[in-house]
Amino acid sequence: MKITLKDGVVKEFDNAVSVYDIARSISEGLARNACAGIVNGETKDLRFIVENDAEVNICTFDDEVGKEAFRHTASHVMAQAIKRLYPETKLAIGPSIADGFYYDFDREKPFSPEELEEIEKEMKKIAKEDLALERFELPRAEAIKLMEDRQEPYKVELINDLPEDAVISFYEQGEFIDLCAGPHLLSTKVIKAIKLTSVAGAYWRGNEKNKMLSRIYGTAYTKTSDLEAYLTMMEEAKKRDHRKLGKELKLFALLEEGPGFPFFLPKGMVLKNTLLEYWREIHKEAGYVEVSTPIILSKELWETSGHWDHYKDNMYTTVIDEHDFCVKPMNCPGGMLVYKQDMHSYRDLPMRVGEIGLVHRHEKSGALHGLMRVRCFNQDDAHIFMTEEQITSEISGVISLIDSVYKLFGFKYHIELSTRPEDSMGSDEAWELATNGLRDALEENNIPYTVNEGDGAFYGPKIDFHLEDSIGRTWQCGTIQLDMQMPERFELEYTAANGSKKRPIMIHRVCFGSIERFIGILIEHYAGQFPTWLSPVQVKVLPISEKFADYANKVSDELDKAGIRVETDHRAEKIGYKIREARNERIPYIIVVGEKDEAANKVSLRSRANGEEGQIDLKDVIERIQQEIKTRVSNVNTGVSVE
């Protein structure tokens, strides 16, 4: 029997072997670290017996599949601990997730933090007991009986809902048995570096009509040091939470008077306008023009676009002179009307029309979250009208534009292609053409991507950009959508070379997505330490005492004239105190002026990056800062934030 390994090496075996044995034949170390295997493309247990020639890939914690098996086993260990401590608890489901695992339980009281600690202790005990996990399968009737005997009604329901031909498997460790497809580790022994992180409510099977269960979240790693690094990262994330920093740095405010409608304060407004300035600059270079369409438009328009049918529950409406109007949740219908203001020739295409559009969407109260999820926000939208032949090159152009934006901020990113959802409009042919257009552009540019089946917009497929911030979290921001439905519904036309009327194809696209949300992401990405070009205040001038107020004013006037955003702290405080405060405000440059500086006609510079830099000519400081602003240097601080 021939087993082909992931690096192409072929191993010969006389008899059927388990995945674990294959791992051991490679090395003891691999066997020790193995969590699961992939046999002919299917995820399998280490216990799985390979009987014929096969391709086998051994997965450790470093592989997604291995990590899932590891954490799934951790969730079983947690369930076992809970059944030991609180036997009346009913088990629901417990999978692994991105950063760890959870398990849902049905219990009278929610779990308290003290109980979490008890559970954690019991889990560590179970690990020490080194219980072997055994897999077994049962026919449906016996499976149901087993779970009925163990008084697990949720498991009985799950089994009843399994398809006729499903294999019903269980995993057993010590006295604990759980319905589970696997895979799982061989023993509880390695589940040591664990932490239960939180308790929350969650509906049985995710349906809000069902009973609310208690969900315990936890995480597990192979090494204590990795667990600690993760917990430190979580702490760091909490420290740079944009809601906290937004308040501290006086960027924006969220008030009870406007739930989900953020107020931008003067400093936040500088940030926003600076981003928009940049946006306008690069779009002008890329051949875009800019328009602005109204916030309130007639209901009929939204019926034409299809938005009313699909999203009326999330749209704000109003009545003007007895006519129904809607507050726009998207800019595209307005963009359609702009296109129709004129006749278009094929020579005019592609037409790239940008719009910073303020949209409103009625989000459920529980969905609101700082600037990340709001009820009104600005989209950095653009609609590109083009011919079929132009699809690939236009998509490529947008991809490279978005790429340059993310690079500027130091974001890594990956791309997902989302295909036709169930609830959608348009013909199969149109969808195929559009989906292929996106795919071709990605492939022509050699851009790796994953496919997200059925996650497209109702009017077309899309490419989504998921960017990764400085502490490893991902955010979906940019998107490129190809749309053949809106031009049809709005009867857009252009005159082709032969004089016939043709339908243009359109792209909807955003780089930032929501500007508000992008600002939220930037706050967390930079931990409030914005690069100089973005900093609301770029220099703070601190006179040593009131005697040097005039000199400080002179210095700050020169900075101001040089186009640098400057503030001067004239309070009668000690210099150490003023520095401390300016640092907490994350200001990139601090200028200290006192007797020595005035005498030498220089300034003492302190930069956020290098600390104290000594006495220096103001002219040199200005040049350096101007250069940083001009080139938009964006050095990301991944270290621990101030305070």
Added chain:
RNA sequence: GCUGCUAUGGCUCAGUAGGUAGAGCGUCGCCUUGGUAAGGCGGAGGUCACGGGUUCAAAUCCCGUUAGCAGCUCCA
């Protein structure tokens, strides 16, 4: 929207068993005029989110509303 938790001066938070409020920071005033992460003293500032109820008495107990937090669901 659902479940749970929370709401006290501008900010961060104390307030134990119901007896009409405290601290630190900030702010203001005075002293200090100080060279790289908090100088000292003093003052002002709160109908304890809002509306009901229980009680001789409610920041504290109960009900409702609003907003926030965590999670679920949703996110064109």
